[in-house]
Amino acid sequence: MVATAEVIYQRPESFTEVHTHYCPGCTHGVAHRLVAEVIDEMGLREKTIGVAPVGCSVFAYRYFKMDFVEAAHGRAPAMATGIKRVLPDRTVFTYQGDGDLASIGIAEIMHAAGRGENITVIFINNAIYGMTGGQMAPTTLEGMKTTSSPLGRDVKLAGYPIRMAELLSNMDGSAYIVRRSMHNAANVRKSKKAIRLAFEAQERGLGFSLVELLSSCPTNWKLTPQEALDFVGEKMVPVFPLGDYKVHPTLENLKV
Amino acid sequence: MAKELLKGNHAFAEAAVRAGVEAFYGYPITPSTEFLEYMSARLPALGRVFVQAESEVAAINMVYGAACTGKRVMTASSSPGLSLMMEGISYIAGTEVPAVVVNVMRGGPGLGNIAPSQGDYYQMIKGGGHGDYFPIVLAPASVQEAIDYIGLAFDLADKYRAIVHIVVDGNMGQMMEPAELPPMREIPEKVPDWAVSGAKGREPNILTSIYIDPVDEEVTNLRLLKRWKEIEKNEVIFKEYAVEDAEYLVIGFGTAGRVASSAVREAREAGIKAGLLRPITLAPFPSQRLEELADQVKRILVVEMNSGMMLDDVIRIVKGKVPVEFYGRMGGVTPLPDEIYAEIRRVSENTGPGAEDPRDEWIPRLEKFISGEK
Amino acid sequence: MAVTGWIVVDNNYCKGCSLCVEACPQEVLALDMERLTPQGYHPAKMTQDKCTGCGICAVVCPDAAITVYREKPEKVTRR
Numbered sequence: 001m002v003a004t005a006e007v008i009y010q011r012p013e014s015f016t017e018v019h020t021h022y023c024p025g026c027t028h029g030v031a032h033r034l035v036a037e038v039i040d041e042m043g044l045r046e047k048t049i050g051v052a053p054v055g056c057s058v059f060a061y062r063y064f065k066m067d068f069v070e071a072a073h074g075r076a077p078a079m080a081t082g083i084k085r086v087l088p089d090r091t092v093f094t095y096q097g098d099g100d101l102a103s104i105g106i107a108e109i110m111h112a113a114g115r116g117e118n119i120t121v122i123f124i125n126n127a128i129y130g131m132t133g134g135q136m137a138p139t140t141l142e143g144m145k146t147t148s149s150p151l152g153r154d155v156k157l158a159g160y161p162i163r164m165a166e167l168l169s170n171m172d173g174s175a176y177i178v179r180r181s182m183h184n185a186a187n188v189r190k191s192k193k194a195i196r197l198a199f200e201a202q203e204r205g206l207g208f209s210l211v212e213l214l215s216s217c218p219t220n221w222k223l224t225p226q227e228a229l230d231f232v233g234e235k236m237v238p239v240f241p242l243g244d245y246k247v248h249p250t251l252e253n254l255k256v
Numbered sequence: 257m258a259k260e261l262l263k264g265n266h267a268f269a270e271a272a273v274r275a276g277v278e279a280f281y282g283y284p285i286t287p288s289t290e291f292l293e294y295m296s297a298r299l300p301a302l303g304r305v306f307v308q309a310e311s312e313v314a315a316i317n318m319v320y321g322a323a324c325t326g327k328r329v330m331t332a333s334s335s336p337g338l339s340l341m342m343e344g345i346s347y348i349a350g351t352e353v354p355a356v357v358v359n360v361m362r363g364g365p366g367l368g369n370i371a372p373s374q375g376d377y378y379q380m381i382k383g384g385g386h387g388d389y390f391p392i393v394l395a396p397a398s399v400q401e402a403i404d405y406i407g408l409a410f411d412l413a414d415k416y417r418a419i420v421h422i423v424v425d426g427n428m429g430q431m432m433e434p435a436e437l438p439p440m441r442e443i444p445e446k447v448p449d450w451a452v453s454g455a456k457g458r459e460p461n462i463l464t465s466i467y468i469d470p471v472d473e474e475v476t477n478l479r480l481l482k483r484w485k486e487i488e489k490n491e492v493i494f495k496e497y498a499v500e501d502a503e504y505l506v507i508g509f510g511t512a513g514r515v516a517s518s519a520v521r522e523a524r525e526a527g528i529k530a531g532l533l534r535p536i537t538l539a540p541f542p543s544q545r546l547e548e549l550a551d552q553v554k555r556i557l558v559v560e561m562n563s564g565m566m567l568d569d570v571i572r573i574v575k576g577k578v579p580v581e582f583y584g585r586m587g588g589v590t591p592l593p594d595e596i597y598a599e600i601r602r603v604s605e606n607t608g609p610g611a612e613d614p615r616d617e618w619i620p621r622l623e624k625f626i627s628g629e630k
Numbered sequence: 631m632a633v634t635g636w637i638v639v640d641n642n643y644c645k646g647c648s649l650c651v652e653a654c655p656q657e658v659l660a661l662d663m664e665r666l667t668p669q670g671y672h673p674a675k676m677t678q679d680k681c682t683g684c685g686i687c688a689v690v691c692p693d694a695a696i697t698v699y700r701e702k703p704e705k706v707t708r709r
Contacts, residue, residue, distance in 0.1 A: 067454055083322060
């Protein structure tokens with residue numbers, strides 16, 4: 001018989017014992033878990049302050065076992081700036097969706113990057129407003145139907161999807177800007193490594209770090225969880241190419 | 257410490273430094289900009305935090321973040337900037353974290369102008385941001401008073417975990433006058449137990465203004481209201497001049513109150529029994545004292561640099577016991593002592609019943625006055 | 631000898647989204663249509679003993695509901 005059982009995977013310690021309010025199959029939960037795993041692995045839990053956004057992840061503070069504040073819609077980078085400047089030895093991260101970060105909060109995120117604020121941003125891009133019930137986001141794909149673009153996003157009327165990682169990579173204050181996806185296990189693993197490097201950038205004082213994570217919204221896309229992941233891989237990745245948009249030289253050869 | 261000749265905005269900023277402000281986040285706007293400029297040099301030199309934000313919206317949310325750490329934090333702006341900050345101010349109030357916000361008020365609405373005004377009375381005193389909350393509002397009338405009350409503003413913010421506004425106007429921000437600065441206070445090492453700092457050896461602290469269950473929100477509203485009742489009981493501050501035997505009471509705050517005090521002095525010299533009530537805390541308002549004085553005097557004159565905003569509070573408190581009259585200048589115009597003296601003289605000779613809305617009698621007088629000035 | 635593993639699904643967290651079922655390379659997972667979680671979902675479960683403990687189900691799980699175990703052979707030092 002088996003002498004010992006090895007634990008290959010278990011729930012991260014930085015998680016509370018609260019089940020999330022997210023819809024079944026929503027990749028917010030995956031992103032949360034990856035952040036918690038990285039914080040566990042780096043031993044940062046007791047020095048971390050999270051900043052929750054407004055949007056589906058408004059209750060993120062319920063799920064992480066660490067100090068948390070709740071920002072106004074789009075203002076998480078400003079709030080994180082306020083915290084990080086007075087507590088520079090703490091780890092400060094924001095967790096923001098695409099409406100929060102790329103629409104109402106685009107000034108705050110661009111200037112946080114421009115100032116090289118030594119914070120980490122986890123940016124969830126699911127091309128839609130989830131919490132308010134599936135309206136068009138700045139990241140909504142051309143032709144994509146939402147409750148506020150019922151005939152599909154017409155770029156002549158509603159403009160084009162905004163690519164935040166590319167934009168932010170142009171800021172001199174940015175240390176680590178990458179885009180990853182969570183549509184299958186291999187990409188989830190790559191996403192985790194990127195989140196790790198983003199926090200490593202902050203711990204090394206290299207400047208602003210952001211991981212854009214292509215995510216699914218089965219409920220508002222009206223797809224099953226697996227169909228939604230397939231949509232990410234097939235439709236979103238071509239518009240939002242995965243890749244490293246800016247990597248500080250210190251991080252290039254870092255083994256994590 | 258000896259008196260020095262100090263420029264208003266610089267003196268207020270230095271007073272804040274000496275009161276232990278650890279971080280300033282702001283955005284330039286006339287006529288408060290010298291506050292930010294002063295902090296940009298002074299705070300980094302002391303190893304404290306200064307950030308010029310990308311907007312007033314960002315600045316107040318930086319203040320919000322830093323306030324959540326329990327540090328002494330502030331911003332200073334002027335009227336249009338305060339409009340932008342109202343979002344963050346509401347969140348700060350809802351999260352019950354302490355912060356001090358200075359408003360160097362200017363003429364409005366809209367872009368208005370950069371001249372001194374008190375047109376933000378409603379916005380500052382009645383809330384301004386969304387939801388049920390009660391800011392403490394201090395209205396000093398001189399550079400020295402502003403210096404003296406900035407330290408108090410931080411103490412009140414900490415004591416009640418509340419937002420404290422200091423409202424001054426461009427006159428006070430820009431004027432130079434002799435004043436004495438307080439000694440430098442020590443910054444306390446201790447972190448408040450509610451603050452976020454990293455959950456080391458304790459349960460996590462969560463700071464938020466969200467109460468998704470309406471009953472929880474109501475409990476929060478009630479807590480804020482009860483706290484406000486305590487503030488009303490304990491923290492009222494006002495100054496009086498020649499009220500002991502006064503028959504005609506002048507009420508004004510800030511620069512209008514200061515100009516009114518010259519006019520009251522002039523009236524006394526002319527044998528008119530005038531007195532002055534100058535609220536320092538506009539919120540909580542010195543209601544009790546005003547009620548007492550309303551039983552004593554024959555008539556009340558409210559003087560403001562707006563269209564009669566504090567006037568509404570005075571009418572509410574006086575409850576028709578005596579006629580209330582109004583004299584205001586708007587749009588960034590500061591009344592002269594002679595104008596107010598003429599008003600006191602007029603009021604002392606008026607035995608009429610007074611208008612239901614004192615503005616109705618004031619508007620034609622002002623129109624006539626302006627046509628004479630032009 | 632094939633590596634043997636198994637998983638434990640925490641019904642307090644599982645929302646029956648099926649992503650683990652779809653991702654499992656051994657095809658040993660399915661939703662348990664006989665049971666409901668406290669939130670009212672059909673939880674994932676193992677249907678046969680061919681699990682290798684690869685952990686892919688846990689990697690894609692949005693609810694951190696899966697603990698993955700693997701047999702640790704005796705007298706073999708890992709790595």
